[in-house]
Amino acid sequence: MNAAAAKGAPAPLLDIDGLSVRFGGIVALEDVSFRVESGTICGLIGPNGAGKTTLFNVLSRLYRADRGTILFEGRSLLDQPRHAIAPLGIGRTFQNLALFRTMTVRDNVMIGGHCRARGGFLANALRLPFVGREEHALGARTERLLETLGLSELAEAPVGALSFGTQKRVELARALASAPKLLLLDEPAGGLNHEEVDELRELIRSIRDRLGVTVLLVEHHMNLVMKVSDRVVALDFGRKIAAGTPQEVQSDREVIRAYLGGPL
Amino acid sequence: MATLDSSRPAAGALFAGLSLRRWKLIGLAATLATACALPFLVSGYQLLLANQVVVYAIALLGLNILTGYNGQFSLGHGAFYAIGAYTTAILLDKTGIPYWATIPLAGGLCLVAGFLFGLPALRLEGHYLALATFALAIATPQLLKYKRFDFLTGGVQGIVITAPDAPFGLPLRGDQWLYFFCLAWTVLLFVIGWNLLRGRTGRALVAIRDHPIAAATMGIDNALYKSVTFGVSAMYTGIAGALGALLAQFVSPDSFDFFLSVRFLVGIVVGGLASMAGAFFGAIFIEFVPNIADQISKAAPQAIYGAVLIAFIFFMPTGVVGMLRILGARLGRFVAPGPGR
Numbered sequence: 001m002n003a004a005a006a007k008g009a010p011a012p013l014l015d016i017d018g019l020s021v022r023f024g025g026i027v028a029l030e031d032v033s034f035r036v037e038s039g040t041i042c043g044l045i046g047p048n049g050a051g052k053t054t055l056f057n058v059l060s061r062l063y064r065a066d067r068g069t070i071l072f073e074g075r076s077l078l079d080q081p082r083h084a085i086a087p088l089g090i091g092r093t094f095q096n097l098a099l100f101r102t103m104t105v106r107d108n109v110m111i112g113g114h115c116r117a118r119g120g121f122l123a124n125a126l127r128l129p130f131v132g133r134e135e136h137a138l139g140a141r142t143e144r145l146l147e148t149l150g151l152s153e154l155a156e157a158p159v160g161a162l163s164f165g166t167q168k169r170v171e172l173a174r175a176l177a178s179a180p181k182l183l184l185l186d187e188p189a190g191g192l193n194h195e196e197v198d199e200l201r202e203l204i205r206s207i208r209d210r211l212g213v214t215v216l217l218v219e220h221h222m223n224l225v226m227k228v229s230d231r232v233v234a235l236d237f238g239r240k241i242a243a244g245t246p247q248e249v250q251s252d253r254e255v256i257r258a259y260l261g262g263p264l
Numbered sequence: 265m266a267t268l269d270s271s272r273p274a275a276g277a278l279f280a281g282l283s284l285r286r287w288k289l290i291g292l293a294a295t296l297a298t299a300c301a302l303p304f305l306v307s308g309y310q311l312l313l314a315n316q317v318v319v320y321a322i323a324l325l326g327l328n329i330l331t332g333y334n335g336q337f338s339l340g341h342g343a344f345y346a347i348g349a350y351t352t353a354i355l356l357d358k359t360g361i362p363y364w365a366t367i368p369l370a371g372g373l374c375l376v377a378g379f380l381f382g383l384p385a386l387r388l389e390g391h392y393l394a395l396a397t398f399a400l401a402i403a404t405p406q407l408l409k410y411k412r413f414d415f416l417t418g419g420v421q422g423i424v425i426t427a428p429d430a431p432f433g434l435p436l437r438g439d440q441w442l443y444f445f446c447l448a449w450t451v452l453l454f455v456i457g458w459n460l461l462r463g464r465t466g467r468a469l470v471a472i473r474d475h476p477i478a479a480a481t482m483g484i485d486n487a488l489y490k491s492v493t494f495g496v497s498a499m500y501t502g503i504a505g506a507l508g509a510l511l512a513q514f515v516s517p518d519s520f521d522f523f524l525s526v527r528f529l530v531g532i533v534v535g536g537l538a539s540m541a542g543a544f545f546g547a548i549f550i551e552f553v554p555n556i557a558d559q560i561s562k563a564a565p566q567a568i569y570g571a572v573l574i575a576f577i578f579f580m581p582t583g584v585v586g587m588l589r590i591l592g593a594r595l596g597r598f599v600a601p602g603p604g605r
Contacts, residue, residue, distance in 0.1 A: 062477060082481070083480045083485045083486065084483070085483070086483030087483050098475050098478035099474075100470065100474035100479075102470065111484075114467070114482050114483050114484055115482065117464055119463065119464050119465070121460065121496065124459055124466075125460050127463075138464075174482070
């Protein structure tokens with residue numbers, strides 16, 4: 001437990017402290033610390049190669065951290081196996097899509113709800129009554145998500161045949177099906193036009209407001225990040241260079257230098 | 265992406281006024297009715313062949329669960345078939361356990377064996393897993409011949425067992441009874457397989473095959489699922505082996521050579537990967553095509569077999585079931601042109 005929690009202040013949902021990741025000799029993340037408060041939308045920005053996706057992959061336990069701690073609801077994430085992250089309440093999407101290509105849209109979303117059911121091999125083989133109930137509840141939740149994201153028409157389509165933008169929406173629905181407390185969105189605006197970005201902004205807000213999901217958002221689309229985020233964290237070459245409100249970060253000299261280049 | 269669309273017609277597609285689901289049910293009912301009538305229509309060698317198809321279908325479903333649905337390759341399922349067959353043969357030979365009770369015991373033993381083999385094999389991907397299972401396939405017949413185990417396995421001589429008679433004074437010949445006994449197991453295991461593959465577990469198996477990292481991110485314990493799947497798959501194949509032993513009334517190491525494992529793999533690919541019905545078509549193929557090849561040319565049956573196999577792969581690259589799906593979709597569009605997409 002950190003000092004803030006000891007004083008009685010609400011502990012942050014996510015508390016990253018001194019996180020370092022190296023691949024061979026390359027430093028991907030160096031001593032990165034920041035917090036994400038429950039119920040907020042936090043933008044994570046930085047030029048290509050700044051370490052944003054690396055950070056997501058550490059949170060998903062796809063990459064190993066060399067140093068530092070990550071607390072989620074006060075519990076250390078780095079002790080958890082990869083498949084325990086979703087049940088804890090962390091859902092994510094992937095920058096370059098990681099859908100189950102041969103499965104239908106509906107089945108992809110239902111897989112997202114895997115961690116919210118418990119029927120294993122034996123229970124499924126014997127089709128125990130609770131398995132039917134779980135499947136029914138998951139099916140109903142899936143239909144609602146498909147409708148919310150405008151995917152109902154495509155429910156039976158194999159996901160591999162859909163356009164990039166639609167697949168991104170399927171990934172979002174899949175992540176939401178796990179009923180996350182924290183949602184990691186990796187470049188959700190990739191491949192979207194202006195109008196669609198506006199829709200996405202409203203969608204992210206309603207995910208926070210209506211579903212009560214905290215959002216950590218990696219995005220290059222500055223307009224979207226600055227409009228939707230409560231707080232923004234900027235990374236460059238694996239280090240945190242700024243953090244604060246969108247206005248503060250936008251006017252930060254380090255951030256401007258990182259994006260535009262210029263003399264030190 | 266037109267190919268993807270046509271291979272999977274929409275669930276609601278109509279064909280001659282009936283949905284695809286209905287047609288599948290009709291097909292299933294017709295198959296079951298035929299299967300039940302068969303022992304009264306054919307006898308002797310013909311019935312033996314039919315019974316072997318029923319038994320192979322179980323083994324192929326087991327391998328298909330592993331390879332078709334979960335994406336793990338096995339060149340060694342003949343070994344689990346052998347373990348199942350030998351379990352039944354040894355129990356019948358050495359103990360007073362009734363024949364019907366040996367089948368679940370053989371299945372249970374193979375479940376454990378498959379799970380234990382699957383645990384270390386998890387670390388192996390693709391080609392390497394295929395090699396490890398290949399090792400299992402070539403080692404098993406030799407172990408069965410091993411002198412120290414002679415007292416159990418009968419060494420190269422194998423074990424002769426007697427086939428059961430119909431119980432409760434049923435008016436059935438021995439071979440008819442055995443056929444129904446095997447058919448009942450097949451139906452039971454297909455129902456269990458259907459339950460496993462359509463729900464939460466089935467989705468998880470396919471998810472692991474399609475994208476293992478994303479599957480883990482969804483909270484699926486890949487290691488557990490893959491090893492249990494290996495066990496379940498081995499259990500199916502082991503039960504098939506046990507039934508096969510009753511059918512052949514004899515087990516010997518040379519019945520379970522590497523070629524048996526390859527035939528299983530041929531069966532699931534020809535029948536259709538990741539399809540339950542495919543197991544049946546595959547079983548028909550691996551049972552009948554070698555016989556037909558033998559009748560065509562006594563001199564080079566393997567060459568004929570190879571030619572037929574190549575023709576199948578060439579004309580039905582997605583297996584018999586894949587071809588049926590495509591045909592069904594085309595007919596559906598031809599008979600009742602739905603709203604174009």
